[in-house]
Amino acid sequence: MQPAVSVGNVGQLAVDLVISTLGMSKVGYFYTDCLVPMVGNNPYATTEENATELCINAEVYAVPSKQLAVLQIRSPFIKNKYRPFCQTLLSWVKSCGFAKVVLLSSSHAYQRNDQQLCGTSLRYLLSPAVEKTVGDQMQRLNRRELEQIVTFPGVNDDKTFQVPGGGITRLLFTESCSKGIPIIVLLKFCSEGDNIPDALALSDYLNEWLQLTANQESSCSLAKSSRWKIPSSWKLLFGSGLPPTLF
Secondary structure, three states: OEEOOOHHHHHHHHHHHHHHHHOOEEEEEOOOOOEOOOEEEOOOOOOOOHHHOEEEOEEEEEEHHHOEEEEEEOOOEOOOOHHHHHHHHHHHHHHHOOOOEEEEEEEEHHHOOOHHHOOOOEEEEEOHHHOOHHHHHHHHOOOOEOOOEEOOOOOOOOEEOOOOOOOOHHHHHHHHHHHOOOEEEEEEEEOOOOOHHHHHHHHHHHHHHHOOOOOOOOOOHHHHHOOOOOOHHHHHEOEOOOOHHHO
């Protein structure tokens, strides 16, 4: 599982929730020159002792009991580095023999077409390698697949899907399809701002399918979202506040 660096950073925030809630252990780093370099303190600190541990722009976490590995990305891509990153990532996926790839992403709400304005703001995409097995699961859950749109209206009827604001989502999906790699994209339409509710909704959308955390009896969105453990780093999501000395 991994996020796309996309509008509102919803995928990255959702991955934060999964790592924090499952108490996933960091098992390695994903070295790449395609991301802006960065370093920071432990985003999932639980004590003063582990708060000073360092994190970098791409790290791998795992929980063997659930057969789950997560790649968290924490910085934007360097210009023109999307394709090399996808190639490196898919080579790693193949070499590790992962059963499937789950990509958590988001897309600009204001660029939805008429069909996408109706109903839920959550969508999915499936590569041919998982279309039958996972497709049946999505149907049972009454999920909606991302609608295709006409590429050149009035010129031809060819249709394709678009993910405006989705970062590497479309490229990684199409590359995975061409290489026969099973990939599932889960995304949410949203706008920039306070995207915590979007991250919680996307995490719930993921959990209803994969059952990563315990089910809640109530269907109330608040009760469903309470299953997630908020990472300590989210205290600084909107900065550290104004220093009192300014006043």
